[in-house]
Amino acid sequence: MEYKHNKIEKKWQKIWRKKRIYQPDLENAEKPFYNLMMFPYPSAKGLHVGNMYAFTGSDIYGRFKRMQGYDVFEPIGLDGFGIHSENYALKINKHPLKLAKKTEKYFYSQLQATGNGYAWENTLETYDPDYYKWTQWLFIQMFKNGLAYRQKSAVNWCPSCKTVLADEQVISGKCERCGTEVVVKELEQWFFRITKYAERLLNNLDEINWSEKVKIAQRNWIGRSEGVNIEYEVVGQKEKIVCFTTRPETNFGATFVVLSPFHPLVLKITKDNYRKQVVEYIEGVKKRKVSPEETADNKEKTGVFTGSYCLNKLNGKKMPIWVSDFVLDNVGTGAVVGVPAHDKRDFEFAQKFNLEVIRVIVSEDGDDSAITSIDKVYEGHGKIINSEFLNGLNSREAKEKITEFLEEREWGKREVIYKLRDWCISRQRYWGPPIPMIKCPKCGWVPVPEEELPVKLPYLKDYRPIGTGESPLDKAEKWLKVNCPVCGAPARRETDVSDTFLDSSWYFLRYPSIKFKDKPFDKRITKKWLPVNMYIGGAEHSVLHLMYARFITMVLFDLGYIDFEEPFTNFYAHGLIISQGAKMSKNKGNVVIPDEYIKKYGADALRMYLMFLGPFDQGGDFNPTGIIGIKRFLNRVFRLSLNLKVNLHQQTTKNLERALHRTIKKVTEDIENKKYNTAIACLIEFANLWEKEESISLEDGKRFIKLLAPFAPHLSEEIWEILGGEFSIHQQPWPEYDPALVKQTEFTIIIQINGKLRDKLIVSQDVSEEEVKNMALNRPKVKKWLENKEIKKVVFVPNKLINFVV
């Protein structure tokens, strides 16, 4: 018999919502548990099974916590602003505002249909003025506290999206959104000073319970390195060039200095007869695209000599000063000292331009011969040679010694640098919150007074990006003309909008405080519910969203708005569902939407099937053939429950009772560890045994249904009702197991001979080694194998195995 999933699921979704069982009392909850799923940026095509996979995994955890007695708050919303949505609007030629409304409706109805236990009264959308009012407020706080600044800089520009991209949005030289090659463009932009928080963002990682994988990704992104800024005098001039190096101990092997083409001293120190070539080289670099091939290792080095030399005071050596684009303007000091023997890039450069190579480190192999090819370049540590007072030292000790030496003479200074760059906030697009700033010809940049927020995004019929570096809002003449809030003079609004990542950097603070219209978040409510207890989301956000959210949280802490520095106590990265071996994308046409499967098999079956696919942190390839297995299981449970209802006076067999308690233990532990696939396997195993043993008591039957509840919320609620349980199963206490019943009473002892399985024994608990040995030696199979052999050793593991070594 099959249960009618469509009917049952709709019925309970309606009742749950009406009875508000997933709506915690935000003011008075006693055991608050904030269970948060990263909110989606909706594609207009709606939710695909990849989204549903992630949401289901989060929902199971939330339901489990609820049954464990927590007041679980599980909100949902839409990250609807941004290039993603806007590009789609452009493509189908529909205004993003209208599109958003449509998307919103569809998305929420899909989410409803999955049966997740969301707090539907606390939804938010980033394009809602009620929300972005506070995103703008946040910007103003940043500005007021010196954390937002404007700067002209070479930025990543996507010629197709016609906007600036953050470093994080450039993937191997291509635009994250559309895959177009990114070019460099000089524009004046708003930046957030995230680099000021680099050290804290790094150190705090030790305090939070995130997977090591994500922490490592963040550490690498922050990219802290310790080194020395060494000052080199330019021979015959008063200029000094400062080079940052993490390997000062190799400085006796330095043979040249290279400046970035954008280094401020380039033209100053260039000799007249070299000027023409240097200028030409720099112009050439400016025009070039940042294509993936060129940024990669295999790119051939280019460069030009300036005619000048630096003095290495350590050994009095004159080092030629070159200019090359392999030295990046924004790393370290924009100038590098070349040690070709111990740096592959330096070696390539030296080789190309015939510069001297001096070995100063010998590796463990003891080879101290000259370095003549790229594969002889040694970048590791070892014994120092050719370096006067450093000779014989290990390079690690030498680094400390030379650093002190340089500092004493004021030739150099310890320095820590980071890979992390300030966060470029400006986007020359339409579909985002207008940056709430006004430019006054007299007062300069002035924030919009907070009481005038939100600065509403005007309705623009033509919202297409212009591509000149100006935002489409530049055309909203009426809107952009304002009077300066300070002096009253005619002024102009900032016409750029802010980055989508700003919208999502603080949304978790808004959810519990959604009803407050006069503040971004209520202090008391925030204290009660935050930081987020369990945050589940995609690993692809390891360095983007998660870093920004941490940064904004730290800033709000520093400004006294909140009393915690880290927004997410636990973060768990779920895996990715792929389809036909590839990431789901519209281009590939392999996007699977859940609707048809929900219709055919039910949300419960699809939920469980997705979770059964494999470990939650690993994702998997969606192949719908297996879903039938879960459907069969659910039907079986339904059937067994109806039988139980007909005959309520059954007794649980001893065998089944033990299995039940083992199942409770296993499922409890597995959900806690998000090992949903094995939890489900265990539930199936139990149902199979139940069917075999036939007899179970009502109480035990109900216990089992509770275990099923987080996975199949609708069916378990239906069965719960049939079995006379009190509404709702999702508010019942999670079952406990009896440790005595979990304990095994019979053990299979493996008999091994030389580690190979030869026979098995079934014994009761804690049989002594002597007894097991005697039993084993009496087995015919064992006798056969031990014939004419001398037992040299016996390994005995109680309740597990005995191994005879012969």
Next chain:
RNA sequence: GCCGGGGUGGAGGAAUGGUAGACUCGAGGGACUUAAAAUCCCUUGGAUUAAUAAUCCGUGCGGGUUCGAGUCCCGCCCCCGGCACCA
């Protein structure tokens, strides 16, 4: 190149250093049925074999540690994800 994560039957996947392949799909066979669907039962890593007897081989490859290795160590190969001239 660097940093993560992987590699186990026909497929998805299980296995605190101790019976490799739980559970599910698929496949084969059977029961029920006029028939089909649904359901249930049996078989299902490979080889030798009449055999559900027995033995051998099997967790990407090559070594090692151990009474015992899918699991630990060393050296490789391949796949996926992220970063990428970061000094």
